[in-house]
Amino acid sequence: MSLADSAAESGGPARGRPRSEAAERAIVEGVMKLLEDGVPLAELSIERIARTAGVGKATIYRRWPGKEELFVDVVRCAEPADPELPGTSMRDDLVAVLEQLRRRGLVSRSSVLLHNVFAQMKSSPKVWKAYHAAVVDPRRRLQLEILRRGQAAGELRADVDIDLLNDCFVGPMLVRTVMRPDAELPAGLSEQIVDTLLAGLRPVSSPSA
């Protein structure tokens, strides 16, 4: 155990938790503080983060291979948690996935910090890649898994590429949260998107349906 670890551990509410978790939290909160103070991502050096968090640089490097990975974890802490899947049906699981995207959209609109952080992330290819590997890709794999279960259970048509089916479900929500900052994100939107897409956009009573 390093001196830096002890310093982080002695910092108040971390009592009783494992040493590493307390240090980790101090580091993540240190980055958040620097970002809230308006320090641009490009100027966040490991040295500065260590100083702010009251830990040694080695303590940071023991947990994160680099600044990019640490930064991605900071963003994940600021975002709503991953969805808990009810597992009752493909429909319900998809609603849970879309609900997380909707809440994430609401948070990123109300949080200036998260909004700025996202803008900065996109202009740093290294951070963006790390974010995709840690957040976007696993989320996509989970979505495809839900859809495959749905196809197996007869809830989802099996004659269309599963990748495209996934884009159909998440596309409308992503357009609203990411590309249309003025679009409404009301409660019930996730259910409406999933149910509307399952039923189809043709009028139910139409002769051409």
Add this chain to the structure above:
Amino acid sequence: MSLADSAAESGGPARGRPRSEAAERAIVEGVMKLLEDGVPLAELSIERIARTAGVGKATIYRRWPGKEELFVDVVRCAEPADPELPGTSMRDDLVAVLEQLRRRGLVSRSSVLLHNVFAQMKSSPKVWKAYHAAVVDPRRRLQLEILRRGQAAGELRADVDIDLLNDCFVGPMLVRTVMRPDAELPAGLSEQIVDTLLAGLRPVSSPSA
């Protein structure tokens, strides 16, 4: 008519066209040349553009209120043209709209210039706003018009908010072109998206359908 206009007009293939069109083309091509040479958007002054295009600054200001609007026109020239709507059905019109988004996605992947220009545009709120006013908003209005005609003709369900119906149709294509640079954009994708969404994602023979 200014001397600058005459200079631009005398430049070759513009013979017979109205003077203003020749100058306009020289200016747009001047900006493209500067961008291709790697000049960042932030360093593109009206003075530099005028010098490159061989026109006077006044000639530029007579056509565009500012750098932002000129820049948006340059991007529009590099993008595929607006879709020609066949007008045979809502389905066919929507396919045409999605086809233009798909072609735009293909062009922006193959054109380093357009790709860089888009990245730079997004980091300039003023240019981004001008692009939305000139390109994105009119496109959205056209889409909503197509959908309203479809509802009136009984081709589209009328019990769902038209804004959401539009996000359902364009969402999957936008996710693929804008957010998933590795996703395939094969011929026939537009037709598949529109037809799949109209029919619904539930299996046709499913007892729950």
